[in-house]
Amino acid sequence: MSDPSWAHRESATFDRTTIAEIQRAAQTGIYRIRGFGAKRQVPCFDDLLFLGASMSRYPLEGYRETCGTDVVLGSRFASKPLELKMPVTIAGMSFGALSAQAKEALGRGASEVGTSTTTGDGGMTQEERGHSSMLVYQYLPSRYGMNPDDLRKADAIEVVVGQGAKPGGGGMLLGEKISDRVAEMRTLPKGIDQRSACRHPDWTGPDDLAIKITELREVTGWEKPIFVKVGAARPYYDTALSIKAGADVVVLDGMQGGTAATQDVFIENVGIPTLAAVREAVRALIDLDMHRKVQLVVAGGIRTGADVAKALAMGADACSIGTAALIALGDNAPEHEEEYRKIGTTAGCWEDYHKGNDPAGITTQDPDLAKRLDPEVGGRRLANYLRVLTLEVQTLARANGKSHVHNLEPDDLVALTVEAAAMAGVPLAGTNWIPGADTSR
Amino acid sequence: MSGSQSTKPHDGAAAGDNAVVLDLETLAVRDANATLQEKNGTEETGYYRLRNPRGTHALACGLDAPIAVEIDGPTGYYCAGLNKSADVTINGNAGQGVAENMMSGRVHVRGDCSQAAGATAHGGLLVIDGNAAARCGISLKGADIVVKGDVGHMSCFMAQAGRLVVLGDAGAALGDSLYETRIYIRGAVESLGADCVEKEMRGMHHAELRELLEAAGCHDVPTDGFRRYGSARTLYSFKVDNIGAY
Numbered sequence: 001m002s003d004p005s006w007a008h009r010e011s012a013t014f015d016r017t018t019i020a021e022i023q024r025a026a027q028t029g030i031y032r033i034r035g036f037g038a039k040r041q042v043p044c045f046d047d048l049l050f051l052g053a054s055m056s057r058y059p060l061e062g063y064r065e066t067c068g069t070d071v072v073l074g075s076r077f078a079s080k081p082l083e084l085k086m087p088v089t090i091a092g093m094s095f096g097a098l099s100a101q102a103k104e105a106l107g108r109g110a111s112e113v114g115t116s117t118t119t120g121d122g123g124m125t126q127e128e129r130g131h132s133s134m135l136v137y138q139y140l141p142s143r144y145g146m147n148p149d150d151l152r153k154a155d156a157i158e159v160v161v162g163q164g165a166k167p168g169g170g171g172m173l174l175g176e177k178i179s180d181r182v183a184e185m186r187t188l189p190k191g192i193d194q195r196s197a198c199r200h201p202d203w204t205g206p207d208d209l210a211i212k213i214t215e216l217r218e219v220t221g222w223e224k225p226i227f228v229k230v231g232a233a234r235p236y237y238d239t240a241l242s243i244k245a246g247a248d249v250v251v252l253d254g255m256q257g258g259t260a261a262t263q264d265v266f267i268e269n270v271g272i273p274t275l276a277a278v279r280e281a282v283r284a285l286i287d288l289d290m291h292r293k294v295q296l297v298v299a300g301g302i303r304t305g306a307d308v309a310k311a312l313a314m315g316a317d318a319c320s321i322g323t324a325a326l327i328a329l330g331d332n333a334p335e336h337e338e339e340y341r342k343i344g345t346t347a348g349c350w351e352d353y354h355k356g357n358d359p360a361g362i363t364t365q366d367p368d369l370a371k372r373l374d375p376e377v378g379g380r381r382l383a384n385y386l387r388v389l390t391l392e393v394q395t396l397a398r399a400n401g402k403s404h405v406h407n408l409e410p411d412d413l414v415a416l417t418v419e420a421a422a423m424a425g426v427p428l429a430g431t432n433w434i435p436g437a438d439t440s441r
Numbered sequence: 442m443s444g445s446q447s448t449k450p451h452d453g454a455a456a457g458d459n460a461v462v463l464d465l466e467t468l469a470v471r472d473a474n475a476t477l478q479e480k481n482g483t484e485e486t487g488y489y490r491l492r493n494p495r496g497t498h499a500l501a502c503g504l505d506a507p508i509a510v511e512i513d514g515p516t517g518y519y520c521a522g523l524n525k526s527a528d529v530t531i532n533g534n535a536g537q538g539v540a541e542n543m544m545s546g547r548v549h550v551r552g553d554c555s556q557a558a559g560a561t562a563h564g565g566l567l568v569i570d571g572n573a574a575a576r577c578g579i580s581l582k583g584a585d586i587v588v589k590g591d592v593g594h595m596s597c598f599m600a601q602a603g604r605l606v607v608l609g610d611a612g613a614a615l616g617d618s619l620y621e622t623r624i625y626i627r628g629a630v631e632s633l634g635a636d637c638v639e640k641e642m643r644g645m646h647h648a649e650l651r652e653l654l655e656a657a658g659c660h661d662v663p664t665d666g667f668r669r670y671g672s673a674r675t676l677y678s679f680k681v682d683n684i685g686a687y
Contacts, residue, residue, distance in 0.1 A: 029681040143561040148523040192677040201579040202538035202557040215519040219503030
């Protein structure tokens with residue numbers, strides 16, 4: 001190319017990442033596996049705004065008038081529902097994907113501010129149970145480490161049907177992270193590439209699930225709330241069928257939800273954005289007269305108090321964070337920049353949770369790396385971050401005149417884009433237009 | 442076997458005066474299970490007899506004491522699920538997921554079983570006098586299963602540990618994506634699943650098979666007619682060369 005002004009012209013279709021991926025695929029013959037979550041731009045809570053108070057709405061005094069943040073999860077059937085002090089929980093992440101220290105740090109941070117943590121596809125560790133005042137025990141297709149003692153030790157049980165990063169996909173933990181302890185907890189040979197089942201082994205469909213939930217309640221004396229977690233795929237029907245199957249709580253995980261290891265093509269191309277899923281799930285709850293009776297927990301790309309407040313305004317009861325919690329612990333922190341560079345990336349872009357070589361010592365089973373995370377320090381950081389989220393939600397709720405975060409409502413919201421207005425079912429800002437709204441009802 | 446510590450009468454004997462009889466015609470499943478679970482966490486024995494189960498789901502699940510339970514009739518899904526220590530006998534057919542995720546103890550089905558019998562079970566012994574449907578021993582994690590009849594397709598799918606013994610035939614895709622479970626089949630195998638291969642029956646395998654047959658009451662069944670199947674372990678690490686198996 002002789003003309004210098006054309007010499008660096010990039011293709012929009014074949015951008016550098018695309019070219020690099022084709023070259024990588026041609027060299028290795030295998031799809032790309034990675035951690036983190038979807039990196040593509042999708043409509044999200046940033047595309048919504050709160051209207052705030054004015055002539056027709058009275059705001060609350062920011063530092064004087066209380067704005068409640070407590071949430072009860074599981075009041076439908078469980079005799080001992082979870083009583084959270086704030087509307088954000090810590091999502092399921094496995095011991096195996098994370099170090100024992102990281103699991104402990106999550107427990108410490110969540111407990112300090114009165115919220116719950118969740119196990120993952122690797123069973124319950126002592127570190128996690130011991131440091132979590134409220135622990136949700138996941139009931140997964142793999143059933144690694146599943147046992148009745150841990151079911152009874154749990155404060156709630158979450159039947160995992162799917163996850164936002166990969167609705168329809170099972171867990172994956174590559175050989176680098178299958179240490180002796182992880183292998184023993186999962187009853188697997190050390191060092192193998194472990195691929196969890198994507199379907200439960202002993203039930204199929206909502207009718208079976210109803211019986212499975214009954215069994216779990218019978219085993220635990222009808223004390224524990226039973227959550228059903230679904231990836232955001234067909235949220236109206238998935239929510240309705242979870243309710244029908246007897247769930248106390250529905251956890252809805254949008255496509256921005258994180259993962260420790262999944263095929264990139266799966267992360268970026270399956271499932272719908274969190275923003276698009278919430279309204280459909282709430283519609284199912286309302287249609288079945290179960291809104292606020294069965295609680296809805298929304299996850300997938302939740303980062304700020306604004307995200308939480310908008311999800312609550314759309315009808316959720318709480319939100320859940322995974323990736324953001326890891327970042328609070330120290331994931332992708334600039335203090336490790338030199339080491340990120342050594343492994344070919346930079347702080348803020350690292351996503352290879354599956355490799356076990358995490359410079360921050362969070363997504364690893366290497367004892368030397370894992371030592372880098374002090375669970376007490378990590379726990380304190382997480383607690384700080386969770387406090388900020390709560391303060392931010394309260395700030396927005398008060399600005400909209402609400403004395404409890406659950407009083408936020410769709411009428412407080414408008415959308416910045418036509419897409420977000422259609423997905424969230426709120427008007428495009430400055431108009432009364434809700435694209436796709438059924439005006440015949 | 443923990444059941445031997447109980448006051449259970451000999452097999453086939455009628456309930457004696459020492460049996461606590463729970464009649465599901467008048468009792469809710471919650472009340473029946475709560476009674477069975479009263480001794481959970483103790484070493485206390487006891488003998489219970491459940492009448493009129495009529496396919497009720499989640500019966501005798503979550504037990505955690507060396508008690509003996511006899512159920513007179515067919516059970517629904519997940520009978521004796523998550524069992525620890527208890528000795529549960531079903532005098533009838535069992536629905537889906539019988540003895541699922543059993544940790545220890547013994548479950549004996551004196552009839553046929555539906556799908557996923559013994560799914561994900563970590564320990565204990567499941568004996569099935571009749572046939573077991575599809576996915577028997579799916580994701581097995583250390584328990585032993587002896588089936589005196591046939592097993593359906595995809596049995597021992599992704600099974601990780603423990604042993605499955607089948608005196609009859611096995612359906613298609615036996616042991617698909619198998620980890621370390623050992624499978625002994627006396628009859629015909631319709632087909633093997635991905636990464637499941639026939640392996641040599643050495644002395645140690647005859648010995649462990651003998652033990653399993655004895656534990657299941659198959660005293661007069663010789664081990665000679667059995668073939669052993671296990672994992673070829675070629676799919677333990679993802680290799681492009683194995684792409685056809687995925």
